[in-house]
Structure formats: structure tokens, C-alpha cells
Amino acid sequence: MDISNIYSNQYDTVQKLLKIQPDGSATGVYQGIQFSSVFQPIFNQQLELVALEGLARIKHISGQKLDPARYFADLERQVEINVVCTILCCKLHLHNFSCSRFRRRKLFLNVSPCVFELLANEPLAVERFMTRIGEFGAVPSQIVFEITEFKESDIRAIVMGKGKLARFGVQTALDDYGTDYSTKDRALEIKADYLKIDRSVLLCDEKISEAVTIANKIGATTVAEGIENQDTLTRCQLHGVSLFQGFGLAKPNAMKILESNLD
Numbered sequence: 001m002d003i004s005n006i007y008s009n010q011y012d013t014v015q016k017l018l019k020i021q022p023d024g025s026a027t028g029v030y031q032g033i034q035f036s037s038v039f040q041p042i043f044n045q046q047l048e049l050v051a052l053e054g055l056a057r058i059k060h061i062s063g064q065k066l067d068p069a070r071y072f073a074d075l076e077r078q079v080e081i082n083v084v085c086t087i088l089c090c091k092l093h094l095h096n097f098s099c100s101r102f103r104r105r106k107l108f109l110n111v112s113p114c115v116f117e118l119l120a121n122e123p124l125a126v127e128r129f130m131t132r133i134g135e136f137g138a139v140p141s142q143i144v145f146e147i148t149e150f151k152e153s154d155i156r157a158i159v160m161g162k163g164k165l166a167r168f169g170v171q172t173a174l175d176d177y178g179t180d181y182s183t184k185d186r187a188l189e190i191k192a193d194y195l196k197i198d199r200s201v202l203l204c205d206e207k208i209s210e211a212v213t214i215a216n217k218i219g220a221t222t223v224a225e226g227i228e229n230q231d232t233l234t235r236c237q238l239h240g241v242s243l244f245q246g247f248g249l250a251k252p253n254a255m256k257i258l259e260s261n262l263d
Contacts, residue, residue, distance in 0.1 A: 012128070014087045018095070025255065026095040028088045032072075035088055037096045039250040041262060042108070042223060042245045043065050045237055048263055051106035053146070053245065054093030055252050072112060079114060079211070086115045089230065092134065096134040100255045102262075108144045108173060108194075113154040116147055120161025129170055141169040144194060148175050160192055173223070177201065177211055184214055191218040201224025208239045 024096045035056055042051040058066040075082040090109050097107050111119075119125040133140055145165065147158060162172045173194035176182045178201035178212045187195060195215040200206045202224060215222045224236040227246030236244065250262070 001226065003078045004159055010195045014091060017084075017088055018091060023256065024099055026092050028092055029061065030084060030088060031087075031227055033066070034059050034061055035085070035092060036254075037089075037092045038252040038254055038260055039093075039097070040245060041250040042106075042243050044243055045247055047244075047249070049102065049105065050243065051108060051144070052102055052258075053070050053096060053108040053110075053252075054089070054097065055088045055093075055110070058134060066225075074113065078110070079118070081117050082112060083118065089120075094132065094138065096255050101259055102255075103137065104142075106142050106144055107138070110146045110148055110175075112148055113158060116145060117154055117157030117161055120145075120165050121157060126164060126168070138168070141171070144171045144173050145227060146173040146175050146194075146196065147190075147192070155186060155189055157181055162190065162192070174220075177214075178207060184210075185218075187214050192220055194223055194243075195220040196223045196245075199228075199246070202232050202236060205239065208236060208241065212216065212240050 015256055017030050019029065020026050020027070025037070035058055038055050038057055039052040040055060041049050044050050044055060046155045058068050058071050060066065072082070075085065077189075089113070093107065093109055097103060105118075119129075130140060135144060165172065168172060171193035172190075173196050174187055174190055174192040175196045176198045177187060177195050178198040182198070195211065197208070197211045201211055212222055222241045223234075223241060223243040223245060224241045225245050226234070227233050227244045228248040232246070233244060233248065253261070
């Protein structure tokens with residue numbers, strides 16, 4: 001499938017979908033669907049802000065809100081639309097992140113396996129993305145691609161794409177560790193820079209300890225997802241988890257609100 005016009009220098013289809021709002025933030029509209037950004041903070045053991053995860057908020061132009069997870073799941077077999085929507089969301093997040101006072105932190109960007117393996121292994125797409133990062137005033141080492149749920153057949157292409165991005169300094173995260181597709185074996189094979197531990201794992205001390213051991217073995221930084229209370233936070237800290245994210249620490253919000261609420 002030829003999708004080069006989506007990210008080429010001459011025909012950057014996605015860039016034309018961006019709409020800059022009066023407050024300077026960016027949104028986007030594609031096929032009657034409006035995309036906007038919210039960000040969830042990620043903290044270290046001292047509860048200092050070290051990163052933000054960009055998350056999409058999606059609604060029909062009629063105003064009806066859509067569930068992002070379900071929306072992207074429905075695009076699994078519609079590769080071209082999936083690529084456009086993923087790149088659009090990444091550009092929205094990059095723009096809104098780069099305009100904020102948190103622009104020197106790291107930015108986590110969600111990407112589905114099929115889009116990651118396609119774009120990360122396409123030299124022109126990688127080159128164009130690196131150019132865009134610079135245009136936004138960021139550097140590749142600030143970017144972490146968070147790979148969502150995937151099947152075993154995707155692993156080889158994911159590993160290859162990860163290696164190609166790593167040459168530019170871009171990092172990767174394995175999402176939802178401890179769930180169906182994000183297993184110990186796959187963590188050991190992919191060797192992502194970050195291991196994001198699913199909230200279900202946080203209910204068991206033994207599983208937390210195992211996740212930290214796996215992360216140490218592959219040289220990954222651990223991120224506990226779904227921190228909702230002090231007890232869970234303390235348990236994860238005692239087991240040596242490095243970073244923390246969850247509603248109990250900070251909910252996803254528009255950048256302007258986060259800038260008002262966080263130091």
C-alpha cells in the first residue's frame with residue numbers, strides 16, 4: 001500500500017488537517033471526526049513531573065463523544081485511515097506539548113502496532129517525523145512511542161522499527177505489561193526502554209516484584225499505571241518502581257489546566 005503522500009515533504013496530508021485555535025492550541029478534523037489533546041502527567045519517586053502522556057479526545061462534528069480505545073480498535077483493518085489518525089494525534093500532542101511550559105519533559109505518544117511497524121520501518125516516514133520534531137522545538141530523545149496491545153506476528157517488525165528509531169534517540173514503551181498480549185516473553189524480546197505495568201498487576205506484590213525484575217533484566221524503566229491511592233503508590237515505591245501515573249496523582253486534562261494545577 002502506497003501511503004507516502006500522508007507523510008511526504010511535498011504532500012503532507014495530515015499537516016493540512018491541523019486547526020490552530022484562538023488560544024494557540026491545535027485540534028484536527030478528519031472525515032467528520034474532531035480530535036483534540038489531553039495529557040496525563042507521569043511522576044518520579046519524589047512525585048516530580050518528568051513526562052506527559054498525550055491522549056486523544058474524539059468526537060463527531062455533531063458533538064457526540066466517541067471512545068478513543070474503541071474508535072482506534074475499529075480502525076485495525078483500515079490501515080490508511082489508522083495511519084492518518086495516528087499521525088494526526090501525534091502532531092496535535094506535539095504541538096500542544098511544545099507550546100507549554102512542560103516542553104522540556106518527555107512526551108509519551110500512543111501508537112498501534114500496525115501503524116508502528118509500518119511507519120518505523122519506512123525511512124521517509126522516519127525522516128519526516130524527525131523533521132517535524134525539530135520544527136516543534138523538541139528533540140528526538142524527548143519522544144517515547146508507547147506501543148499498545150499487539151499480536152505475536154507483529155513482534156519482529158516492532159523490534160526492527162524500535163531499532164531504527166533508537167538510532168535517532170527516540171525511545172519506546174511497552175504498554176499494559178501483565179495483560180494478555182503484553183507478557184514476560186514479549187517484554188524480553190522487544191526490550192523496550194519503558195515497561196508500563198498494568199493496574200491489574202499492582203494488586204499483587206509478587207507480580208509487581210516480577211515486573212521490576214524483568215525491567216531490570218532488559219534495562220527498562222518501570223512505570224506503574226493506574227495509581228489511584230496512597231497505598232498502591234507506597235507499595236510500588238517499596239518494590240522499586242521508578243515512575244507513576246494514575247487518577248490518584250493527576251487526571252488527564254487539557255494542557256492549559258495542567259499548567260495551572262502543576263508546579
